[in-house]
Amino acid sequence: MDELTRRQLQITACKVRMGIIEGVYNAKSGHPGGSLSIADVITYLYFKQMNVDPADPKKADRDRLVLSKGHTAPALYSVLAQKGYFPVDELKTLRHIGSRLQGHPDMKYIPGVDMSTGSLGQGISAACGMALAGKKTGASYRVYAILGDGELEEGQVWEASMFAAHYKLDNLISIVDNNGLQIDGKITDVCSPMPITDKFAAFGWHVITIDAHDFDSIEKAFNEAVSVKDKPVVIVQTSTKGKGVSFMENQVGWHGTAPNAEQYEQAMNELSAKLAELEG
16 A cells, blocks of 8 residues: 555544544443444545445445444444535534434435444344345445454354355455453453454354554455455454544443543544644
8 A cells, every 4th residue: 555545544544533532422422432443444445445425325336334333333424424425513413312323323314324233243144135135136246344343242143154154255344343342341251252263264254364453454454355256254353442542442431431521622632633643
């Protein structure tokens, strides 16, 4: 990846993080930690990888994204706003009465949202259905699904994984956000899904591992993923929960807590300083 492209992706990801904090702060509720940990990969997907068009959100050949960890909707909304699906200022209405930006993605009201999600484990099943439909009809689109590592404790994930391998869904690319924390603590303490890579390989998937916050690593992974034939692909990304905001990083308490006014100011100051550094 050339330096200009890398820098532009970093700038956009920083703006996405600022949108996450803006939304959750104004909602006084939400899930900042896991939203921040996927900010880089979801930025790469919408600004480099996926065939999408904000001017035509329902175009038939668009790539689809299913946010299986639907509670991290602030990340999806923020990247959609940056991409031009709706005004960035609308992020301030997150979870407000009358707002289309609900606490979990809703495909009926929000342009750019391909699947309503929230019940963990169900999004990947929907993604499998979309991918199988694409295979059956000879469509060119790919389906991307983002899962949480704690979500892997749901049995439905592994039923879907078996299904995807059986039907050779090579148009399905899943991303597991392995930040190591879930609402009740460390995933290894709650109900360990480890070893993640070995399990997906045993289910017949092509497995790739990456640094979630390095765009060169991300690009290399997706370039490899689209070349795989006759197997679904899973990219297991090692990430930092709360990435980009110092006091949120690797702190389980920020799984589902909104910042107060002082914390909001600190977070936005940190991200603004990072943005100025990247744009300088």
